[in-house]
Amino acid sequence: MSTLSLYDEIQEIRARYPESLSAVMPALQLAQERSGGWLPEQAFRDVADALDLTPAYCLSIASFYDMFRLEPIGETVIEVCTNISCGLKGAQQVLEAFESELGLKAGDTTDEFTLRTVECLGGCGWATIVAVNNRHRLHVQAGDVPRIVAELRGSEWKEPDEPDA
Amino acid sequence: MSPTPEIVFAGTNGGALTEIADYEAVGGFQALAKSRALTPDDVIAELNASNLRGRGGAFFPTGRKWSFVPKPDKIDKPHYLVINADESEPGTFKDREIMLRVPFRFLEGSLIAAHAIESKHIFIYIRGEYEVEFEVLVAALEQMRAKDLLGAVTIVVHRGAGAYICGEETALLESLEGRRGLPRTKPPFPAIAGLYASPTAVNNVESITSATTVMEIGGAEYAKLGVENSTGTRVFSLSGNVVNGGNYELPHGYPLRDLINELGGGIADGRSLKAVIPGGSSTVILTADEANTVTLDFDSLVGAGTAIGSAAVIALDDRCCMVQLAVRVSQFYEHESCGKCTPCRVGTKWLTSILQKIEDGRGTQADMNLLVSVAERINGKCLCPLGDSDAIAVMSYFDKFRDEFQAHIDEGGCPFHGESSLDHLLAPVAMHIALPEGKAIDGLINV
Amino acid sequence: MSSGELVTVTIDDRDVAVPKGTGLVEAAASAGIEIPVFCYEPRLGPPVGACRMCLVEVEGLPKLQAGCTLTAQEGMVVKTAASSEKAAEGQNATLEFILVNHPLDCPVCDKGGECPLQDLTFRYGPGNTRMSFSKITLEKPIPVSPLIALDRERCILCYRCTRFSSDVAEDNQLVARNRGAHTEITTFESDPYRAPFSGNVIELCPVGALTSTQYRFEARPWEIQNVPTVCGLCSVGCNINATVREGKVKRILSRNHPEVDGGWLCDKGRFTYPHLIAEDRITEPLVRGELGLEPVSWDAALDRAEALLREAGTRTVTALSGTESVEQAYALARLLRGGLGAHTAVLPESTSDALDAFRLPLSSIAQAEIVVIVGDDDLADRAPIVDLWLKAAGRNGAEIVRYGPTGTEPTGPGGAAAALRALAGSGNELGDRLRAADRAILVWSGSGGGGGARLAEAAHALGFAEKPGSGAFHLPATPNGRGVATAWAAAADEDEANPEPIGLLIISGDRAAADPAVRALAERAEHVIAVTMFHDLAVGWADLVLPATSSLESDGTLLNLEGRLQRLRRTVIAPVPDELAWISQLAGRFDVELSPHAVVVFDELSAVAFGGVDGSELNGTAPLPARTPYEAPPPAAEVKPATPARPAAGHFLGELRLLRYRPLFSGPFVERVGELAFQRPPAELELCTADAERRSIATGDHVVVKSNGTSVELRARINRGLVAGVARVADEHAADLHLHVEVVKP
Ligand SMILES: Cc1cc2nc3c(=O)[nH]c(=O)nc-3n(C[C@H](O)[C@H](O)[C@H](O)COP(=O)(O)O)c2cc1C
Ligand code: SF4
């Protein structure tokens, strides 16, 4: 999508708020969506231009919040909640299963995947919560991970001959 | 004790009321019509009669909060209603289920509140991670607009972007204004100078939804539910080592023991209860013995030295290492500290380091004293309650499970030997790391 | 802030009565009690309560309170660390936390010795460290700009610098990045902190995190002297301290004059002092000989000057820069007008005394209800501090209206006078509100207008003379243009005679020497004497060059744009004799008695021109004289209406009106300071969106700007705020382009 339409769309967002500064977060969210899930330098310059702000200001906002990404990310972002409720229910094992299945360490990014741990996603009673591109999966257990990864890779999932007890 | 019928989730039959017709079929929007027929003061009086208190954590009487917002003729500025849907306190996931299953009851409550404080502008600040909930609200609003239920009121759903501190009301307002979510000093309080320095009421999703219920059944009826000082029902979020985690709408005063053992199906995997965090991760922990005696209401929990907080009950079984729990909780507050005030920014990190050292078996007796001292130096010195919460929570683990901390020192390592449920739990990997190296600036004269 | 009402608070068992609304920190200070602070700085706006250094115990409140966030209330009982163990423990805790990551590199830190963190640690801090983990280490220092270095390890995150950037200068260039313990101060990516007031953050930083690259490792606090003077680089005259070590200026600091500068200083005033030691500084008189300019002795130079003056006599013309002190200008005038009868001067700009009827301190702008600005120039380019006062007004809720090519009311170039006439006329809605307001301000920022005479007429017509809160400011282009004009006029009252041909042109100062109009005069003059600081402005065309001094090297007086006389003080000994010294010698040769001492010259001048004001009253923070009665200025000469931009239509794109401006960061001093180069304007041409789109020009494109056979290649930038039909460019990049230009893509 062209820069011009980002500009125009941001003007629409701006009009929703009594003061235009309030539009900075939604504008950055939109710019992030348009830039492949992260905020390259140009995205900051575009948002700043559209809201009469400086790129530095936009950076100070984006970098405060965990959901803005300042580095490129994989096509699929897998986030495992490792706060206490999920932790008590085996989140670390779920994470490790993802690490071994994807061949990544938490925090790593490839073109295909970003794997990271996150703070409480607000699903504690349904632990472990795993967010895949911001959609939450509930009750995930380590044993579910190979199937999830296969599904995300778009490959056929075969039940192992002798599933582990 | 057997649970009374649901009122927040009334009419859902375990499902969701996301079609406006279905909601109207169970009496939806009658409370709004009733409220709009009343003066704002009468609505507030009804709330006061109900003694509904804030479900966001501080338990402040909702009606009184609204009455603090000056009347429009007293102040020449627009009034704002801001709804706190940032739900990020570990263990808490009730607002989410309310928005998913009874979005109209919630939105109806927001219109009632707006009427009470004579506001035409409602902002719902919903945490960014709640994407489906956001979509449900937007769809519900569409349906309401189509039926012209909003009247002259505008509702903007504003998405957060991942920062626990934005649940704190003044940080939320800063964030909504387009700034970094740093808490403000009080006074001025939001009621006088909140959003855009204008009179503002900030309320939690569940408080607002309960307001609908209050107006539906009447304040006096509502006050009959629950116990003295803690009226009405509460959506308790149950998690941890129980068989059936989930949200349970119960009257205040329900025994904690029953929530865990009966509704929650008891402790899973045949283990035994070790401790309970009763109101979200910020609250003082209860030992199993203490947990067995308290009821889920303000007075009982305060009497036990803790708080009802966000009504998030986390049950821990005997596999949980308390030092590991402290490390992980402290890591959370360290990660979420906004960085504005010194004791929180520096203290939470230092506290984590000391705890990690003890967990790793490198701790000394002096570190035990240092831990206490640093926690005391954080507590009560911070700008907002976030830093204090870390100190208070960690100190409660230390006070009640001191032997376990001591064992780490004495054994030179974790006495659970890798068997703890929280063993090696990895905290979030920071997304925005500090610039690793200096950057080049054009035209720089080397410094 | 203070109403008449007093409240009494008890601090450390002492009753302190202060005006209602006084901050607790100030209330305590008034009783000699210290509440230590880091983040608190009232000039940055409301307190933020971030650092927690100021913790005090307040009776009735269970928790310690951040003293900086409290205001004194009747009956409040406060205990500071001096009388409360709890408060002392709180402050000790804060310092312990601050020091957890602070490096112990005080011995090599520029702030050492004048560092609040050092001082407060000494008084309130822990004696040893209990931190057994490694401190956060980061590469250091990193550049924030070529002028400012940042040591992130030393930063205590008080947010003073970022609050200055966002809440005072409103440039939003220096920001906090990340969250929590990862927070750090930064600019965007590799952009430098490029803004007119960046240097203030160095002074604001309570530790050695932000330091001046010019001052780094140059001096220790016990080796230096701070000499109070005023900045001589624009018509505001910010009060400054020059830090001097071993006879050299090492840095310039602001010196708070609450009415003039509020303690802020622009980067031009702060960072251009190295011009004093520029490589091409002229240190000896130069006389044109067979081989060009050759150094001669002062005696020989004065002989030559005398001979040139005698030869030209009344056919001598003097071109003044407006950078001279009133004493220098007066001395020159006494010599030339009194000694020779040479009355003709080229003044740097026209000025008007009529505005004295609407005089106000600059600080009153911040309290205004409405401010109307007219003129083609940005305030910050002419008188930067005025822009800060205006921003303060905006934050205080003032309505701000700008008529001009980049204004809120877009007006073509040269539209200032017409805009004012409209306001002052009847039936103008804004004009009526200006009349009705108690505190309305008019500002003229640009050329024309008879040096403020037209502004005075408008202010008069709007009834400002009767309103002590309403006033008008004309922003002159030169630092002391008005003082120089007054001094020149005071030396004699004969009429000007226009000498033709010009026998001798005396060029006083580098600004006049750089002026193309003055250079054109020089071509017509038989001889030229240039009094300049730098070589390249004099070589080639002067017969005699006399070395000049800078305002940092002279005693004297400047008349600022408010009409306030302020004292210049010699901060270092110049490498050359003072102008007054040789002018008085030369004057003696023409039987004019003139003291070489600025104080004496001032007294003489003051008696004729400044109502006999006593020079000693101008020390410290100089007062603003009272308003004078309004006297109508001479009527405006018939002015042609500003040429409107010719409308562009159809296939013919048409010409654009070229708007040149003189950027703040320009001129002979700035050009000599390499580290200021990044602040100078890029070679770019600004166009409005419509004009750019019509030509398919986007920001960043190269464009050719043509007029009358001249063409210049520039980078285009779309400026959404620019009026249509205008192309805006910095003077130094406009070469010989004429008023109307064609802009095309190559
Ligand atoms: C660190 C911190 C986090 C908080 N997070 C939340 C939250 O996620 N949701 C919420 O409703 N209130 C939260 N609160 C409480 C709010 O500040 C505020 O008290 C509440 O939104 C008021 O609504 P209520 O009166 O309806 O409870 C938080 C408070 C603190 C100090
Ligand atoms: S750099 Fe200095 S002024 Fe800026 S936050 Fe750090 S300590 Fe404060």
Ligand code: FES
């Ligand atoms: S000076 Fe009060 S908190 Fe910093």
